[in-house]
Amino acid sequence: MKKIILLAAVILCGAATLAAQDRANLAQYLNIRSTGAPSLSPDASRYAFLWNVTGTNQIWVCKTDGGFPEQITFFDDRVDFAQWSPAADLIIFGKSIGGNEKTQLYSIKPDGSALTPLTNNPKAIHDFGGFSRDG
Known part of the structure; x- marks a missing residue:
């Protein structure tokens, strides 16, 4: 059970990091000059x-x-x-x-x-x- 909780915590932390990266990438994309x-x-x-x-x-x-x-x-x-x-x-x-x-x-x-x-x-x-x- 502890392994499942640990795995879930790792996945949630990774998802939060990915979401933050996506927001940064979206902001960068919207700031492209041409x-x-x-x-x-x-x-x-x-x-x-x-x-x-x-x-x-x-x-x-x-x-x-x-x-x-x-x-x-x-x-x-x-x-x-x-x-x-x-x-x-x-x-x-x-x-x-x-x-x-x-x-x-x-x-x-x-x-x-x-x-x-x-x-x-x-x-x-x-x-x-x-x-x-x-x-």
Whole structure:
């Protein structure tokens, strides 16, 4: 009987340790940061991409010859996509408010200035199909 009680205690201790490890692994998993949606400038000197290192996807711009990227958007809501204009003077991007998935379109200069809303209909989902080859 003592062996059964000892075995049960060992199993319970192991299960408690495993549960604690699972919680730690889940927390680590939920804290994974990633980049995505790269967009190369037309002159190939810079690229824009989304990075959630701040907790939500934001636009970052980096020179293709190296260096640390510069964050150019600082929203509470995540940015959904970013694309360079053919003249490389603007980045068009979409974001929704409060996770409502009603994407609105904006433009911003690559240095983070001149943020301009292009759409303003919170009941509609806007999709940016891209630029024509000549802009």
